[in-house]
Amino acid sequence: MSALALPYLAILRARFALMLQYRAAALAGFATQCWWGVIKIMVLAAFYAGHPQQPITLAQAITYTWLGQGLLALMPWNADPEIAEAVESGNVAYERLRPVDTHSLWFMRAIAQKAAGTALRIVPMFIAAAVLLPLVGLGAWSWRMPATPQAAALFAVSITLALLLSAATVVLLNIAVTALKTRRAASVAASIVNPLSGMIIPLALAPAWAQGFLFWQPFAGLVDIPDRIYFGNLAGAVALQGIAAQILWVALFILAGRFWLALVWARVDTQGS
Amino acid sequence: MGEFAMFLRYVRNCLRAQMLYPTAFLLRMTTQFTVTIVEFAGLWALFARFGHIKGWTFPEIALFYGVASTAFSLVDMSTRGFDMFGPQFVKTGDFDRVLLRPRPATTQLVGFEFGFTSLGRLAQGLVALGVAVALLHVDWTTAKAALLLWAIAGGTALFAGLLVLQATLAFWTVESLEIVNTLTYGGVEAAQYPLDIYAGWFRKFLIFIVPLGCVVYFPVAALLGRSAMTGLPAWIGAVSPLAGFAFLGVAFLAWGRGIAHYTSTGS
Numbered sequence: 275m276s277a278l279a280l281p282y283l284a285i286l287r288a289r290f291a292l293m294l295q296y297r298a299a300a301l302a303g304f305a306t307q308c309w310w311g312v313i314k315i316m317v318l319a320a321f322y323a324g325h326p327q328q329p330i331t332l333a334q335a336i337t338y339t340w341l342g343q344g345l346l347a348l349m350p351w352n353a354d355p356e357i358a359e360a361v362e363s364g365n366v367a368y369e370r371l372r373p374v375d376t377h378s379l380w381f382m383r384a385i386a387q388k389a390a391g392t393a394l395r396i397v398p399m400f401i402a403a404a405v406l407l408p409l410v411g412l413g414a415w416s417w418r419m420p421a422t423p424q425a426a427a428l429f430a431v432s433i434t435l436a437l438l439l440s441a442a443t444v445v446l447l448n449i450a451v452t453a454l455k456t457r458r459a460a461s462v463a464a465s466i467v468n469p470l471s472g473m474i475i476p477l478a479l480a481p482a483w484a485q486g487f488l489f490w491q492p493f494a495g496l497v498d499i500p501d502r503i504y505f506g507n508l509a510g511a512v513a514l515q516g517i518a519a520q521i522l523w524v525a526l527f528i529l530a531g532r533f534w535l536a537l538v539w540a541r542v543d544t545q546g547s
Numbered sequence: 548m549g550e551f552a553m554f555l556r557y558v559r560n561c562l563r564a565q566m567l568y569p570t571a572f573l574l575r576m577t578t579q580f581t582v583t584i585v586e587f588a589g590l591w592a593l594f595a596r597f598g599h600i601k602g603w604t605f606p607e608i609a610l611f612y613g614v615a616s617t618a619f620s621l622v623d624m625s626t627r628g629f630d631m632f633g634p635q636f637v638k639t640g641d642f643d644r645v646l647l648r649p650r651p652a653t654t655q656l657v658g659f660e661f662g663f664t665s666l667g668r669l670a671q672g673l674v675a676l677g678v679a680v681a682l683l684h685v686d687w688t689t690a691k692a693a694l695l696l697w698a699i700a701g702g703t704a705l706f707a708g709l710l711v712l713q714a715t716l717a718f719w720t721v722e723s724l725e726i727v728n729t730l731t732y733g734g735v736e737a738a739q740y741p742l743d744i745y746a747g748w749f750r751k752f753l754i755f756i757v758p759l760g761c762v763v764y765f766p767v768a769a770l771l772g773r774s775a776m777t778g779l780p781a782w783i784g785a786v787s788p789l790a791g792f793a794f795l796g797v798a799f800l801a802w803g804r805g806i807a808h809y810t811s812t813g814s
Contacts, residue, residue, distance in 0.1 A: 302726050309729040312749070313737050320744035321597040328596070458574050465581035474589035479596055 281374050282382045289386030300394040307343040307395065308402060314339045315415060329478040333418060334505045338476045340417035341501050344399035347391035348436065348496065349473065350443035351464040354383055357448045358457035364545040366452055376539065377532050380448050384441035392437070421506025428513050432500040435520040439495045442527035443467075449531060453538045455545065472498035478507065492527070495520035550654050557658025565663055572663070579667025587612065587675055590739075601744050606682035607771055608740060613676030614695070614763050615738035618702025619731070620668035626710040628659030633717030635659075640812045652806065656714070685771070694770050694785060701762035701788025702738070706731060708791070708798035709757070715798070718805035721812065730757055738763045743776050761790035 315336050322332040330338070352358070357380065360366040369376055404417035420426035447460040468474055470493035477488045477498045488494060499516040502508040508516050548556075565572050590612065594605040628635075636642040636656075645655050685691065713727035738759040742750045754760040768777050769784025777783070 302728075305726055306729045306733065309733045310736065313733065316745050316749065317600070317740055320600045320740075321593055323601060324599055325597050456571065458571050461574060461578045462581075465578060465585055468582065469585045469589060474586055475593055480592050481595055 282378055285379060286382045286386045289383050290390045292390075300391075303347070304395060304398050307346055307399060311339055311343040311399075311403065314343075330476060330502075330505075330507055333414075334507060335476055335479070336415060337418045337505050338472070338501045340399060340403040341504065342473055342497050344396035344403075345392060345436075345497055346473075347395050348388050348440050349464075349467055349471065350388075350440045350447065350496075351460075351467060352444075353447040353451040353457060353460040354380065354387065354444060355457075357383075358451050358460070361451050361455060362457065362545065366542070367544045370539060370542060377445060377528075377535050380445045381441055381528070381531075384444035384448075385437060388437055388440050388444070418505065420504050421509070425503060425506045425509065425513075428517065429500055429504040432495075432503050432513075432517055432520060435517065435524060436496050436500050438524045439492070439520060439527065442524055442531060443492075445531045446527060446534070449535050449538055452542065453534075467493050467496065470494065471496040472501065476501075478502065489516070490519055492523040495523055550651065553650065553654055554658055557654075558661045561658075561661040562663060575664045576667045579664055580670050581667075583616070583668050583671040584674065587671060600740070602776070603741055603744075606679050607773070609675045610679035610683065610771065611741055611763055611767050612739040613672050613674075613679055614698050614702060614767055615735050615759075616672030616675060617669060618672075618699050618762070619706050619735045620665045620672055621699075621703045622706035622710060623668065624662045624665040625657055626707060627662050628656030629710040629714040631659070632656065632714035633721055637717050637721050637809075638812060642809065643811050646806075646809075683771070691770055694766055697785075697788050698763060698766035698770075701766070701791035702759075703791070704795040705757070705759060705762050705791035706734070708795035709734065711795070711798040711802050715801045715805040718809055734759050741768060741776065758787075758790035758794060761787035 318335050318339065319332060322328070322335070326332065328335075357366070357369070360369060369379075372379065400417065404419070407413065407416035420429055443463070447463055450459040451457050453459070470488070470491055472494065477485075477494060480488055488498075495516075499508065499520060503513045503516060587609075590608065591605060594600075594608070599605075600608065632642075636645065642652075645652050648655065680687075709727065709731050713731075716727070734757060737745075737749075737753060742753055742760045742764045745753070750760065753764075765774075765777055765779065765784040765787040767784075768774050769781040772781075774781040774784060
């Protein structure tokens with residue numbers, strides 16, 4: 275292990291351990307997500323009852339909904355709260371002074387936070403929706419297994435890229451907050467990320483004329499692409515295209531973040547206190 | 548000074564405080580509007596693909612949606628004190644001071660922080676109502692308009708009751724119980740659709756336990772002339788919003804028990 279990587283791995287481990295402390299909050303979040311999942315699924319089932327011929331089947335839409343609820347904590351809705359606080363108190367100057375690369379440090383923090391938060395939610399969600407529901411005879415409403423072993427393997431790759439994409443977005447929000455000196459700078463994120471990631475409705479159910487745009491815009495890589503790979507709606511070459519789109523956006527977001535942060539760090543002024 | 552004048556003074560002070568940062572104020576309000584309006588747009592997209600949901604059309608659903616969302620935003624605006632009751636008042640011991648002042652605790656908690664941000668959600672609810680009224684072919688009479696307002700009033704009472712119950716639980720748990728959010732935010736989500744699309748157990752829950760169906764579903768279905776879908780006569784829709792007020796009454800009874808039980812954390 276290169277000594278250069280050590281500080282970044284240390285922050286990754288420390289943040290992960292910290293996030294696992296919030297078990298009560300995770301439990302409440304889990305209950306909320308189950309409830310929402312149940313409502314969303316009943317609504318989708320009612321829509322499908324009239325017109326079952328759709329780009330994705332009802333069973334796939336149900337799996338999509340459970341997976342989406344499990345991935346809720348992955349959504350980059352806000353800047354890192356501690357960075358936002360540091361910006362508002364002026365302590366962000368310390369971030370500037372640390373003898374490490376700030377972008378990499380913030381990126382690692384974001385990865386740890388998103389990975390721990392998501393792991394805490396997706397595991398109980400999987401147990402409830404994929405294991406318990408079929409056991410009590412509600413298999414029709416359950417979270418199905420991946421379509422094929424290949425789909426499962428590609429999903430593993432795609433969901434990892436979704437994590438990187440989310441973390442890269444969080445760093446962009448951190449920089450926006452630093453540049454504008456208020457955490458409100460990040461508050462527009464939710465209204466863009468929610469619809470474009472597929473969190474509100476599966477993107478495949480959006481109007482046909484929007485499909486090309488929806489597939490290639492950055493936030494499909496957060497939920498929609500990994501989900502559709504999971505249940506085999508994107509397979510073979512198209513699945514690889516989806517993964518390529520994810521890699522492209524992760525790279526672009528990191529590059530843009532590094533470039534922007536260099537500009538901001540060159541002339542940052544902090545709030546004094 | 549009467550309680551209402553007192554309340555208005557609270558609101559004025561709060562508005563003045565929030566307007567010290569006008570940009571942040573506008574940004575928060577706009578954000579809430581866009582976050583909630585894209586959800587409404589998502590609903591439209593589903594109708595564009597599926598055409599109808601168990602026989603209900605988009606303008607009809609927009610009316611359910613608008614009533615639920617409007618009622619919730621009115622409550623969200625004026626109950627921050629109850630929403631934050633656990634962490635802000637019980638845990639800190641600040642509720643002692645509230646009890647010492649010669650004013651009802653309710654007035655003080657309602658005035659604690661007026662959530663003007665929720666004007667964003669209110670705007671979304673009004674857009675949904677506007678879309679429904681513009682697209683529906685309803686012969687609007689005074690009675691129908693009154694029924695619509697009556698449904699919104701019942702919904703407001705019901706959501707307020709949920710918030711009061713959430714605060715009451717904090718007397719025992721100290722922490723705020725986020726689990727209640729499943730009934731408030733989750734309740735708005737559920738009440739945005741007619742109950743006949745749901746499974747039986749869920750429908751019963753929304754009629755008899757948390758009577759969202761009584762304040763939104765029955766009156767709006769009656770207004771649309773589609774009471775047949777509910778399986779009950781239309782006049783039910785005119786009286787059922789009372790359930791919201793009954794719920795609020797029960798919530799305040801529990802709240803009274805909570806205050807009697809209150810012992811300060813001593814911090």
